[in-house]
Amino acid sequence: KNQVEQSPQSLIILEGKNCTLQCNYTVSPFSNLRWYKQDTGRGPVSLTIMTFSENTKSNGRYTATLDADTKQSSLHITASQLSDSASYICVVSAPPSGAGSYQLTFGKGTKLSVIP
């Protein structure tokens, strides 16, 4: 069964510090991996989309890495801000089998709290 495991479940850091969130997956075959940011009570917003050939991708202070061999990804946040407080969700896409749709497998997310 395809699974996406995220760690830690929750994390509290001081404003200005860096942090790294982990995502391990068993999805195979693999199409791409996405990181989303979800503010409390709001819809997820895409941060990065990475294909198997991409090792690193940045979006401002967010840097995602992908190791398709070990099926691991990380999201590194640099110089955290209070506005980074949110849940971060890892989503892995598998190509369709037959005429169906791409299949998305969602992680349960890491809840990040940035405190002053």
Place this chain on the structure above:
Amino acid sequence: EAQVTQNPRYLITVTGKKLTVTCSQNMNHEYMSWYRQDPGLGLRQIYYSMNVEVTDKGDVPEGYKVSRKEKRNFPLILESPSPNQTSLYFCASSLGLASLSEQYFGPGTRLTVT
């Protein structure tokens, strides 16, 4: 402005009273999807649609119906809501689900069934 809208944003209802949550997108996207999000379980797909008149079940379709009569709209119907359908619901759309199509989520509908 490109967006996915949902209505209502909040709804409290009673068991068995049929309800519809509307979803609309203005990006001419082919792919639309409904998710529910529950504490500790993450986002789970209810139904999706790859185009007009093409819908299919996701991971948790029981108790829900959808329709896709127009490209922009994808309503979620609960014919006989039950308390276990109390949840936060998100509609999403994308150009397709091809490798790099970005998925846009609506603001969410918080449903409480008593």
